[in-house]
Amino acid sequence: MASQARNPRFQKGQTEASKRFTASIGFDWRLLPYDIQGSKAHLAMLVRQGILSGEEGLLIESGLDQVLEAWKQGTLEPRLDWEDVHMNVEGHLYQIIGAVAGKLHTARSRNDQVALDIHLYMRDVGASLQHDLLALGGALIGRAESDGDVIIPGYTHLQAAQPVLLAHHWMAYEAMLERDLGRLDDWLGRLDASPLGAGALAGTPYPTDPEYTAELLGFHTVYRNSLDAVSDRDFLLEFLALTAILATHLSRLGEELILWSSQEFGYIHMDDAYATGSSMMPQKKNPDVAELMRGKSGRLTGNLMALLTVMKGLPLAYHSDMQEDKEAVFDTVDTLSALLPVARGMLETLVIDRERISHRLGRDYTGATDIADLLVKRGMPFREAYHHVGLVVGKLEGSGRSFAEISDEELKSHLPGVSRGEIETLSPPYLVEARRQSLGTAPDSVKRQIALAKQRLAAIAHR
Ligand code: ARG
Numbered sequence: 001m002a003s004q005a006r007n008p009r010f011q012k013g014q015t016e017a018s019k020r021f022t023a024s025i026g027f028d029w030r031l032l033p034y035d036i037q038g039s040k041a042h043l044a045m046l047v048r049q050g051i052l053s054g055e056e057g058l059l060i061e062s063g064l065d066q067v068l069e070a071w072k073q074g075t076l077e078p079r080l081d082w083e084d085v086h087m088n089v090e091g092h093l094y095q096i097i098g099a100v101a102g103k104l105h106t107a108r109s110r111n112d113q114v115a116l117d118i119h120l121y122m123r124d125v126g127a128s129l130q131h132d133l134l135a136l137g138g139a140l141i142g143r144a145e146s147d148g149d150v151i152i153p154g155y156t157h158l159q160a161a162q163p164v165l166l167a168h169h170w171m172a173y174e175a176m177l178e179r180d181l182g183r184l185d186d187w188l189g190r191l192d193a194s195p196l197g198a199g200a201l202a203g204t205p206y207p208t209d210p211e212y213t214a215e216l217l218g219f220h221t222v223y224r225n226s227l228d229a230v231s232d233r234d235f236l237l238e239f240l241a242l243t244a245i246l247a248t249h250l251s252r253l254g255e256e257l258i259l260w261s262s263q264e265f266g267y268i269h270m271d272d273a274y275a276t277g278s279s280m281m282p283q284k285k286n287p288d289v290a291e292l293m294r295g296k297s298g299r300l301t302g303n304l305m306a307l308l309t310v311m312k313g314l315p316l317a318y319h320s321d322m323q324e325d326k327e328a329v330f331d332t333v334d335t336l337s338a339l340l341p342v343a344r345g346m347l348e349t350l351v352i353d354r355e356r357i358s359h360r361l362g363r364d365y366t367g368a369t370d371i372a373d374l375l376v377k378r379g380m381p382f383r384e385a386y387h388h389v390g391l392v393v394g395k396l397e398g399s400g401r402s403f404a405e406i407s408d409e410e411l412k413s414h415l416p417g418v419s420r421g422e423i424e425t426l427s428p429p430y431l432v433e434a435r436r437q438s439l440g441t442a443p444d445s446v447k448r449q450i451a452l453a454k455q456r457l458a459a460i461a462h463r
Contacts, residue, residue: 004081004082004087004090004091004094019080019081019083020080022083022320023080023083023084024083024084024085024323024326025078025079025080025082025083025084025085025088026078026080027326027327027330028084028085028326029078029085029088030121030330031085031114031117031118031121031326032067032068032071032076032085032088032089033068033071033072034116034117034118034120034121035085035086035089035113035117036064036065036067036068036089037120037217038113038116038117038120038196038217039064039089039104039113040061040064041196041213041216041217042104042107042108042196042213043057043060043061043064043104044057044212044213044216045208045209045212045213045216046103046106046107046208048209048212049206049207049208049209050207051106051107051206051207051208052103052106056100056103059097059100060093060097060100060101060103060104062097063093063096063097063101064089064093066096067089067092067093067096070092076092079091084110084114084323085117086110086113086114086117087110090102090104090105106206107199107204107206107208108196108199108204109198109199109200109201109230111198111199111200111201111230111317111318112195112196112197112198112199112200112226112229112230113196115195115196115198115229115230115232116194116195116196116217118235118236118325118326118329119191119193119194119195119219119235120217122191122235122236122239122329123188123191123192125239125333126184126187126188126191126239128337129184129243129333129336129337129340130181130184130185130460132336132337132340132341132344133177133180133181133184133246133340134181134457134460134461135340135341135344136177136340136343136344136347137174137177137178137181137453137457138457139344139347139348140170140171140173140174140177140347141170141171141174141450141453141454141457142348143167143170143347143348144166144167144168144170144171144174144446144450145167145450147166147167147170147352148165148167148443148446148447149165149443150165150166150167150352150354150357151163151164151165151166151357151358151361151428151429151432152164152165152166152169152267152357152361153360153361153364153366154168154169154366154441160364160365160366161366162366162369162431163361163366163367163428163431163432163441164432164441165432165441165443165446166352166357167446167450168441168446168449171446171449171450171453173249173252173253174453175453176249177246177249178453178456178457180242180245180246180249181457181460183242183245184242185460187235187238187239187242190234190235190238191235192219192220192221193214193219193220193221193222193223194210194213194214194217194219194221194222194223195222195223195229195230195232196210196213196214196217196222197209197210197213197222197226197229198210198223198226198227198229198230199226200230200317200318201226201227201230201316201317201318202226202227203226210222227316227317228316230317230318231314231316231317231318233307233311233322233325236307236325236328236329237304237307237308237311239329239332240300240303240304240307240328240329240332241304243300243304243332243336244297244300244301244303244304246300246336247296247297247299247300247301247335247336248297248301250293250294250296250297250339250343251293251294251295251296251297253293253343254290254291254292254293254294254343255290255294257270257287257290257293257346257350258287258290258291258294261287261290261350265360266353266356267352267353267356267357267360268350268351268352268353269350269351269353270285270287270289270290270346270349270350271346271349271350271351272285273345273349274287274288274289274290274342274345274346274349274350275287275288275289276288289342289343289346290346292339293339293342293343293346296335296339299331299332299335300332300335300336303328303329303331303332304328306324306328307324307325307328307329310322310324310325361428362402363402365393365396365397365402365403366428366431367403367423367426367428367431368389368390368393368403369389370426370431370434371389371392371403371415371418371423371426372385372386372388372389373385374415374418374422374423375388375389375415375416375417375418378416378417378418388414388415389414389415391414392406392410392414392415395410403423403426404423404424406420406423408420411423
């Protein structure tokens with residue numbers, strides 16, 4: 001009798017449509033190496049505990065190796081009849097080694113098996129995501145170093161506010177990525193528990209040793225409660241949440257690069273390798289990579305919402321609803337592994353239009369707060385000084401003049417005691433230099449930020 005023959009409690013088979021609807025083999029095939037890894041640990045434990053003989057263990061292990069090899073070669077057929085990756089492994093194993101294949105599933109359920117497989121898979125995902133994030137963080141630091149002396153207008157409400165170093169701007173994004181890395185690390189800590197041994201929901205009556213399989217698989221601990229072990233998908237929700245936050249960060253960076261590369265700003269030029277053309281308008285160079293960097297956040301947030309909604313209100317323990325976890329998670333994984341390296345390349349190759357930025361800098365009133373501060377230094381309450389400078393800006397703006405073009409009359413009546421020379425010292429480099437707090441935009445402060453960020457990223461990379 002074939003190992004995958006239908007359970008005789010059923011009087012007939014599923015319809016084709018019902019099979020297609022309930023199967024997960026269309027998307028869980030990528031878990032196969034993890035399924036084999038978990039099965040080998042389970043098998044070693046069964047032999048060690050005397051539940052299977054050493055001979056059976058060797059036979060099954062060599063069969064599992066052959067299944068994995070065929071999968072790697074691309075010669076293993078996923079079979080819809082076998083429903084999912086777990087039953088496919090068992091079915092193929094049976095075809096290679098015969099009935100003894102049926103002993104592998106002793107003291108195990110697909111419920112703890114699938115939970116284990118995804119834990120193992122996510123551990124690898126975490127490592128590669130960390131690698132990609134470190135590289136992107138490195139690219140931001142690289143930009144901060146090479147653009148170290150460029151000053152841009154800083155914006156609030158997307159209105160020119162106060163000048164900042166472009167490096168400071170890049171390092172703000174680097175700080176966001178470091179928090180993403182921190183969340184990733186926290187998550188990896190909680191992921192580090194093995195659900196194997198929970199069986200279907202209650203544990204198993206065999207003398208199994210879940211601590212041993214956990215150790216073999218490199219987990220620090222075993223879930224404390226079998227019901228929780230098979231019901232838990234927090235580790236996927238957390239992953240989808242932390243990646244949705246990451247994608248939100250990337251969308252903000254993408255948006256700024258889109259704005260900055262527009263004709264209206266013209267601060268940056270995208271390398272041709274990261275831009276595309278229009279099918280109709282020959283002059284167009286579109287920032288598609290940055291746009292999709294912005295757009296993918298919708299998808300990643302959607303994946304989080306999808307799984308939260310699937311899990312909401314589910315009673316303990318396993319339900320087929322939970323099979324819906326995979327496509328959302330795989331989609332987020334695939335999206336990020338395509339996006340992060342491209343985002344990095346785009347950042348590394350974009351060219352800063354220093355001339356255009358400095359031309360733009362001279363034409364705003366971003367020194368206004370510091371002019372008010374000159375009055376404050378003379379004892380005027382800040383709110384009053386603010387009012388005076390507001391009046392001045394109104395007049396200057398109305399006649400298209402800069403602060404340097406203020407009349408003697410205006411100077412005397414609105415900025416009492418302030419000299420023209422003082423106003424002229426308030427150049428963008430001076431204003432930037434003046435903000436010397438550890439978190440401020442002064443060049444020394446930003447250099448310190450960069451040095452500390454490099455240390456922290458190196459520490460994460462070497463952990
Ligand atoms: N294919 C299932 C999934 O992806 C595996 C677990 C199935 N367990 C069960 N009792 N039907 O979640």
